[in-house]
Amino acid sequence: MKIRRLLATAVAAAVTTPVVLLSAGPAFAETPKPAASKGATARDAGQEDPAGLDPDGLDLAELERLEAAYAAAEQKVEDLKAELKQRLKDVDANAVDPALKTELDAASEAAEAAVTAKETAAAELTAAKDALTAVEADPEATPEEVEAATAAVTAAETKLTEATGAAAAADLRHKAADKAYEEAVLELTKAYHRTEEKLRAAERELADAEAALDAFWDDQGGFEECVVDRSLVSRLTGPKKVAAGSSADFSLTVRNASGEDLDAVSAVVSAIQLPESWDDVDEEHPNLDKYFTLEWQTASDGEWNDLTSQFDPIELGPIAEGGKADVTLRLTVDAAAPAGEGVVSASGEYGNEDGSCGISEQYARFDFDVVEPVEATPTPAPTATPSPSASSAAPAPVRTSTASNAPVQQGGTRGQLAATGAGDRLPELGAAAGAAVVLGAGAVFVARRRKADA
Known part of the structure; x- marks a missing residue:
């Protein structure tokens, strides 16, 4: 699908540029990315009702059916991959019914015991026959001695017959148990x-x-590709160390370098902690942000907004030619976070009323260290008796502020997203840009580890 192709392009770009990222400064990394192939699209300029943005021109029922079919097929593939992986484990471990293995072991022991009993009976019969021959050859042997020797041979013959039958039955049991076990293994x-x-x-x-x-x-027709260009340039600054259990502010600036006004601009921000070993990370669910929480604020609204997903765009509104938008990012590190390396990254994207749209080929990144919390020095108890308090409030997390709430500067214009549909296009691009930011930071880590191993 087009949006999936754009996502794949962004991801490919992110993971193929770690060396460029490493050569950049800690506060500002410019990363060229290859031009997008097929990606999120917009209507040609002058056409109304952009497909995918305004539902009036789409067969939504058919689109919903196709999307559902794709999702079901995708889930089916994932389920079968998991099943196949388990099947392979079963084959390697001979994971048959335990009762079959128990029966095979018992039948094998019984067959061995029966063979031993048969051999013992055969030896006893041979000895009995030898004794009878000796008695019969002895001229002084009494009739009673001959009769007793003859009876011993008969008893030995009976015992051997029984042992032979038991051995044959035990052998049949063993063969049946072995066959059942082998068939079960073959079935795996x-x-x-x-x-x-x-x-x-x-x-x-x-x-x-x-x-x-x-x-x-x-079949919708009249589409043109969203571009990957340098219309937006991002810059990040912040502290070099953030203690576990505390918060710190980072400053993000997104500048319009396109040479023209941009109608709807968004930023995609990511904050992750790099693991000690990439081998310990689940590729499908890396969960590198599990200890981090991000909030954002602009001077115009003065309120902190939760960034519920690191692929969700921060909507900055229109930015005039040469203008910029300033955002304060607040990163809160969980008290359980281990010490290590962290990365904050940001990329820009835009959409215009004429249908044009794009993702920045440059993104900013800022490296910092997650450090252990500093224990506060105990304050001596005051000599004066403090006034009683009804309750005690828990201490708030320590926050290191390194950026002021600078106002959003947009060349004299500032507002919400244009109600023309230009801003509606940005969420489609957000996943691609976000993946590039997150995986790009991961690529930096891989490159560092490879360099260290060299």
């Missing part, structure tokens, strides 16, 4: 291959669902 392999075939079919279904969505958007 067959189940793996059946799941493998299902996965291939599901991947074809997913490709078909994606192609159907692409075809849907292609």
Whole structure:
């Protein structure tokens, strides 16, 4: 799908530029990215009702059906991948029914015991026959001795017959248990291959669902690509150390360097903590921001806003040619956060009333260290008796302020997103820009580790 292709392009750009990032200064990193292939789109200038932004020109029922089909196919692929992984583990571990293994072990022991008993009976029969022969050859042997030796041979023959039958039965039991166990092991392999075939079919279904969505958007007609350019330039400043259990302010400036007014601008911000080893990170769910909470504020509204998702854009409104927007970011580090390296990154994106839109090919990043909290020196008790208090308030987290709430400067203009649809396009770009910011920071970490290992 187009938006997914844009996301893939941004991610590819982010993870292929760690060396450039490392060569940049700590407070301002410029990272060139390749031009976007197919991505989020906008109507040609002059056309009304941008598809995907204004629903009047779309068959929403069909779009919803196609999106649902894609989501279902995608989930099916993920489920089958997980199942296939488990099937492989079962094959490697011979994870058959434990009762089959128990029976096989018991049957094997019984078969061995039966063979031993048969051999013992055969030896006893041989000894009995030898004794009878000796008695019969002895001229002084009494009839009673001959009769007793003959009875011993008969008893030995009976015992051997019984032992032979028991050994045969034990052998049949062992063969049946062994066959059942082997069939169960073979079934594990067959189940793996059946799941493998299902996965291939599901991947074809997913490709078909994606192609159907692409075809849907292609049929809308009159589209042009959003661009990746340097229309917006971002800069970050902040403290070099933030203690666990405290908050600190960072200053973000997004400047319009396009040479023309931009109708709707947003910033995508990320704050992550780099792990000691990338091998310990779940690739599908890295969760690198689990100890961080971000809030943002501009001087115009004076209120702190939670950044619930690091892919959600911060809407800055229009920025005139040469103007800029200043945002204060407040990072709160959980008290349980371990000491280590942290990165705050930011990228800009824009959309205009004429249908043009784009993502900045430059993004800013700022490195800092998460340090252990500094224990406060106890304050001596005052000599005067303090007045009684009804309750005691818990101490607030320490906050290191390094940036003032500077006003948003936009060349004389400041306002909410234009109600023309230009701003509505930005959430589509936010995921791509956000992925580039987050994965770009991850790429920095990988590059550092590789350099350290060299």
